Amino acid sequence: MKLSVADKAVFVGTGNGQHAEGQESVLFVHGAGMDHTVWLMPARHFARHGYNVIAVDLPGHGDSEGPALTTIEAMADWLAEVLAELGIASAAVVGHSMGSLVALEFAARFPTHTRTLALLGTSTPMPVSDVLLDAAKTDDRQAMEMANTWSHSGPGLMGGHKSPGMTLYFGGLRLLQRTEEGVYFADLNACNLYERGAERAQKVACPALVLIGDEDKMTGPRQASKVAEALANARVEALSPCGHAMMTEQPNAVLAALKSIV
Amino acid sequence: MAKAPFEFDTLALHAGQRPDAETGARATPIYQSASFVFEDAEAAVGLFNIERTGHVYSRLSNPTNAVLEERIAVLDQGVGALAVASGQAAMHLAVATLMGAGDHIVASRSLYGGTHNLLDYTLRRFGIDTTFVDPRDPAAFAAAITDRTKLVFGEVIGNPGMEVLDIPSVAAVAHAAGVPLMVDATFTTPYLCQPIELGADLVMHSATKFLSGHGIVIGGLLVDGGVFDWAKSGRFPTLSEPYAGFHNLNFSESFGPAAFIARARREGLRDFGACMAPTTAFHILQGIETLSLRMERHMTNAERVAQFLTEQDGVASVNHPSLVSHPDHELAKRLLPKGAGAVLSFEIKGGREAGIRFIEGLKVFSHLANVGDAKSLVIHPASTTHHRMDDAALKAAGISEGLVRLSVGLEDSGDLIKDLKSGLRAAAKGGH
Numbered sequence: 001m002k003l004s005v006a007d008k009a010v011f012v013g014t015g016n017g018q019h020a021e022g023q024e025s026v027l028f029v030h031g032a033g034m035d036h037t038v039w040l041m042p043a044r045h046f047a048r049h050g051y052n053v054i055a056v057d058l059p060g061h062g063d064s065e066g067p068a069l070t071t072i073e074a075m076a077d078w079l080a081e082v083l084a085e086l087g088i089a090s091a092a093v094v095g096h097s098m099g100s101l102v103a104l105e106f107a108a109r110f111p112t113h114t115r116t117l118a119l120l121g122t123s124t125p126m127p128v129s130d131v132l133l134d135a136a137k138t139d140d141r142q143a144m145e146m147a148n149t150w151s152h153s154g155p156g157l158m159g160g161h162k163s164p165g166m167t168l169y170f171g172g173l174r175l176l177q178r179t180e181e182g183v184y185f186a187d188l189n190a191c192n193l194y195e196r197g198a199e200r201a202q203k204v205a206c207p208a209l210v211l212i213g214d215e216d217k218m219t220g221p222r223q224a225s226k227v228a229e230a231l232a233n234a235r236v237e238a239l240s241p242c243g244h245a246m247m248t249e250q251p252n253a254v255l256a257a258l259k260s261i262v
Numbered sequence: 263m264a265k266a267p268f269e270f271d272t273l274a275l276h277a278g279q280r281p282d283a284e285t286g287a288r289a290t291p292i293y294q295s296a297s298f299v300f301e302d303a304e305a306a307v308g309l310f311n312i313e314r315t316g317h318v319y320s321r322l323s324n325p326t327n328a329v330l331e332e333r334i335a336v337l338d339q340g341v342g343a344l345a346v347a348s349g350q351a352a353m354h355l356a357v358a359t360l361m362g363a364g365d366h367i368v369a370s371r372s373l374y375g376g377t378h379n380l381l382d383y384t385l386r387r388f389g390i391d392t393t394f395v396d397p398r399d400p401a402a403f404a405a406a407i408t409d410r411t412k413l414v415f416g417e418v419i420g421n422p423g424m425e426v427l428d429i430p431s432v433a434a435v436a437h438a439a440g441v442p443l444m445v446d447a448t449f450t451t452p453y454l455c456q457p458i459e460l461g462a463d464l465v466m467h468s469a470t471k472f473l474s475g476h477g478i479v480i481g482g483l484l485v486d487g488g489v490f491d492w493a494k495s496g497r498f499p500t501l502s503e504p505y506a507g508f509h510n511l512n513f514s515e516s517f518g519p520a521a522f523i524a525r526a527r528r529e530g531l532r533d534f535g536a537c538m539a540p541t542t543a544f545h546i547l548q549g550i551e552t553l554s555l556r557m558e559r560h561m562t563n564a565e566r567v568a569q570f571l572t573e574q575d576g577v578a579s580v581n582h583p584s585l586v587s588h589p590d591h592e593l594a595k596r597l598l599p600k601g602a603g604a605v606l607s608f609e610i611k612g613g614r615e616a617g618i619r620f621i622e623g624l625k626v627f628s629h630l631a632n633v634g635d636a637k638s639l640v641i642h643p644a645s646t647t648h649h650r651m652d653d654a655a656l657k658a659a660g661i662s663e664g665l666v667r668l669s670v671g672l673e674d675s676g677d678l679i680k681d682l683k684s685g686l687r688a689a690a691k692g693g694h
Binding site: 013016042045152159162251 | 333
């Protein structure tokens with residue numbers, strides 16, 4: 001679905017569903033350098049079950065016009081504009097990695113717009129190592145390779161994709177490589193700058209789920225658990241074996257977990 | 263370009279497979295089952311609607327085949343792959359996924375005879391035309407591209423002329439026109455050549471050859487590099503517009519970089535049905551496990567045989583890119599640093615009759631229509647693989663009546679050279 005937000009073209013995946021008044025809504029927010037396609041399977045599931053699915057391409061990602069936003073707060077505000085444009089009052093908000101920070105900030109800023117919250121592969125703060133940040137600034141292709149390697153569990157690096165015939169490593173890498181130059185650095189930098197997540201988490205009262213990959217090297221299980229502890233009403237689920245790229249490493253388990261909160 | 267987190271030899275043994283969760287089996291089990299039980303009714307709907315992963319029916323996917331598909335995709339640096347019934351099926355599946363009646367292909371004119379048949383005869387009947395061009399002339403590829411062109415195609419090493427395709431240059435002209443480049447990498451395998459890294463978008467293999475490596479199965483593999491932007495090109499409605507045959511699924515919108523391979527499975531494999539048997543996939547996996555070791559030996563033997571042939575009075579010319587005399591020698595050194603394949607051709611003095619006497623004088627080389635076996639093979643293209651081509655087409659493809667093609671195997675190279683000497687003696691003897 002194509003929209004216009006602040007005079008910029010925006011793409012929103014609907015999971016091949018139709019939006020309708022009176023339906024519950026679910027808002028998906030992708031991570032750094034990604035786009036709405038990471039939510040393919042849950043988007044299609046919830047669309048079939050009669051939800052308004054809003055799988056956004058953040059500005060500068062996928063088919064949404066740039067430039068990329070440079071702070072998590074700006075991305076959260078932008079999500080509110082998207083919902084307003086769609087005439088949707090509230091949604092279950094699901095975010096992965098950088099998207100989990102955006103979802104958290106959105107839930108803190110707009111509690112009445114947030115029915116429930118699901119944070120996948122999360123951590124706050126979400127510091128990005130100097131090595132990765134510097135690489136992204138000078139050669140984002142190299143940074144993508146580094147981050148993509150760190151995003152997979154030990155078994156995942158060797159493969160075993162649950163979608164027949166697909167590759168975990170190159171599948172993730174090719175998606176990252178589609179982003180325009182500078183976007184990946186902007187995303188990583190936004191994650192790195194966002195330091196008030198723990199404080200913002202205390203403002204979130206809605207039911208929440210924190211989904212953890214037991215081999216997540218980007219946002220470790222301990223850091224993710226701390227996010228859950230800071231939330232008033234959060235439940236934790238751990239996936240195993242699973243790295244940061246949980247929607248491709250454990251798609252069926254991710255869907256099962258989301259069904260319990262969306 | 264991207265490098266996988268493990269080296270090639272490790273990936274050739276492990277990529278795509280984990281020890282079986284139920285039994286601990288280390289080898290990839292052969293899942294000889296036509297279909298797979300659904301967890302429950304909701305899971306069944308989810309599988310059909312691409313909400314969850316799993317297997318439904320072995321025409322669409324199979325756990326053994328999935329390991330092979332993922333392994334070749336990783337070795338070729340792709341987002342995904344499909345295992346199909348043959349190399350011909352892989353070629354057809356790629357074409358059928360990308361285009362329909364009224365569309366057009368630009369192809370190298372130095373191709374496997376089966377591919378030539380498909381492009382020059384059969385697909386024309388279905389409204390898909392092909393323009394054949396000199397594989398050594400990227401400008402000729404560019405000039406032949408029209409508004410209807412949906413694919414540029416060539417073999418990494420032409421068959422049987424042994425022309426090396428300048429993949430980066432041909433990819434550049436294809437991409438400038440918004441068209442993908444697919445290469446047939448059967449002769450080189452991912453061990454010798456990484457076409458996607460060099461600029462190709464799609465790769466196909468006849469896995470019957472060096473990948474399986476022992477001449478025991480027929481199979482094909484189609485790899486999607488995930489690097490071509492189908493929606494941006496504007497030429498591919500099958501990938502960038504809603505597909506009524508799958509509830510208006512838009513493959514680019516839904517699968518992003520994996521749009522091509524997703525449609526190839528969900529339409530092409532579903533509807534044309536040229537799937538691979540799981541036992542075949544198992545055999546090909548066994549072959550890939552030793553691919554590096556075998557290819558090294560293939561290269562050593564092929565280069566020795568090529569050099570030997572250049573020194574024989576009964577041989578008019580030898581075609582192998584490892585030879586300094588080959589027009590693509592420098593290009594081969596750049597694109598194929600580990601070797602230029604184990605298939606070579608040569609022109610025997612004395613024409614057709616000498617060629618037949620040569621083949622019949624061999625004891626170690628087997629006369630048959632195949633390449634890439636562990637055993638050494640020999641064939642006379644003009645009377646076998648390319649027999650449907652008329653004289654002009656043969657000439658255009660660089661095939662003369664005296665051309666002999668060898669696929670050099672893994673035997674002792676001294677024994678191979680002795681055998682070739684016998685053949686050359688037989689050829690010369692009959693000529694007097």
